Amino acid sequence: MNKEKTKILVTGGLGFIGSHTVVELQNEGFEVVIIDDLSNSKIEVLDGITSITGIKPEFVQLDLKDKNLVKDFFENHKINGVIHFAASKAVGESVEQPLKYYENNIATLVYLLQEMVKNEVYNFIFSSSCTVYGQADELPITENAPIKSAESPYGNTKQMGEEIITDTTKASNLQAIALRYFNPIGGHESIKIGELPIGVPQNLIPFVTQTAAGIRKELLVFGDDYPTDDGTAIRDYIHVVDLAKAHISALKRLITESNKNKMEFFNIGTGKGSSVLEVIKAFEKVSNKKLNYKIVGRREGDIVSAYADTTLANNELDWYAKLTLEDALESAWKWQLKQV
Numbered sequence: 001m002n003k004e005k006t007k008i009l010v011t012g013g014l015g016f017i018g019s020h021t022v023v024e025l026q027n028e029g030f031e032v033v034i035i036d037d038l039s040n041s042k043i044e045v046l047d048g049i050t051s052i053t054g055i056k057p058e059f060v061q062l063d064l065k066d067k068n069l070v071k072d073f074f075e076n077h078k079i080n081g082v083i084h085f086a087a088s089k090a091v092g093e094s095v096e097q098p099l100k101y102y103e104n105n106i107a108t109l110v111y112l113l114q115e116m117v118k119n120e121v122y123n124f125i126f127s128s129s130c131t132v133y134g135q136a137d138e139l140p141i142t143e144n145a146p147i148k149s150a151e152s153p154y155g156n157t158k159q160m161g162e163e164i165i166t167d168t169t170k171a172s173n174l175q176a177i178a179l180r181y182f183n184p185i186g187g188h189e190s191i192k193i194g195e196l197p198i199g200v201p202q203n204l205i206p207f208v209t210q211t212a213a214g215i216r217k218e219l220l221v222f223g224d225d226y227p228t229d230d231g232t233a234i235r236d237y238i239h240v241v242d243l244a245k246a247h248i249s250a251l252k253r254l255i256t257e258s259n260k261n262k263m264e265f266f267n268i269g270t271g272k273g274s275s276v277l278e279v280i281k282a283f284e285k286v287s288n289k290k291l292n293y294k295i296v297g298r299r300e301g302d303i304v305s306a307y308a309d310t311t312l313a314n315n316e317l318d319w320y321a322k323l324t325l326e327d328a329l330e331s332a333w334k335w336q337l338k339q340v
């Protein structure tokens with residue numbers, strides 16, 4: 001594989017997972033071009049990436065909803081593969097504005113795939129989510145667990161996205177890998193890039209760090225009456241740098257044609273479940289701060305427990321989560337301290 005000549009398009013490359021993946025791609029010698037519309041990201045992230053890797057990636061500010069611009073982009077760039085992060089991701093908002101989600105996450109995917117096939121760009125990595133499993137009947141969750149009816153339009157766009165890509169692989173030379181992320185957290189050890197939630201964070205970790213920093217008064221813990229050891233819900237929190245590296249493994253698999261099917265699915269998590277209270281305790285330990293929190297009722301739509309069986313990713317991608325929950329919380333905390 002001649003990586004010097006391997007140019008990878010990263011859509012949403014200035015976002016949380018996208019930016020960390022761009023860093024790993026550049027560290028591995030890939031040439032990167034980023035498309036981002038800056039709707040949920042900041043241009044300063046480009047400086048962070050440049051400062052970490054010493055390479056400024058090409059950046060094109062472009063809205064993927066504009067089909068003609070997507071067409072022009074592919075006509076003017078010779079691309080060898082695409083990692084597609086650009087999408088809206090707020091579950092609650094997707095319930096209120098479903099069409100925004102279908103346009104942002106589905107229409108754009110269709111435009112991208114159309115141009116890829118037309119321009120003979122056949123390697124595609126898709127950001128999927130463990131949300132496709134809903135509350136799985138068996139834990140840990142394997143890739144064979146049934147896909148449950150989606151709880152939200154956001155979740156539905158991930159399910160539909162996987163189906164659209166699968167159908168396209170059957171009808172063309174496209175080959176693709178969907179990575180089903182569990183709960184990505186943390187940030188780069190350099191503290192030059194990290195998670196940048198806009199407005200009030202919906203996800204646990206940014207809410208925890210903002211509460212510890214005094215930006216939020218208290219963390220609300222949604223439910224302590226779940227059938228778990230301490231009554232709080234369990235998730236598989238994966239360090240974003242480990243997650244970013246899974247994309248490199250998946251991309252190499254496609255480029256070297258080591259894939260076993262034209263469309264493949266991999267769970268990307270640590271394999272370890274942590275309860276909300278365990279996360280709080282671990283955070284208090286790494287930050288040396290007491291967190292102000294209060295137990296309240298369950299949040300609608302939340303599941304009890306989800307954690308990954310990562311055997312398939314371990315064996316097929318030769319990918320392993322190496323960083324711990326504590327590593328991730330420490331980096332998230334350092335990043336938070338830099339923001340205030």
Ligand code: UD1
Nearest residue numbers: 091129131202203204207220221222233235276299301302
């Ligand atoms: C959520 C989405 C999921 C999406 C993922 C992206 C829902 C129902 N699910 O996952 O579809 O793919 O984000 O990152 O929104 N919690 C609190 N207090 C808070 C925030 C969260 O107790 O202020 C708890 C939640 O109840 C949950 C855990 O922390 O048990 C993790 O929550 P969160 O970070 O929002 O992730 P998910 O709900 O797993």
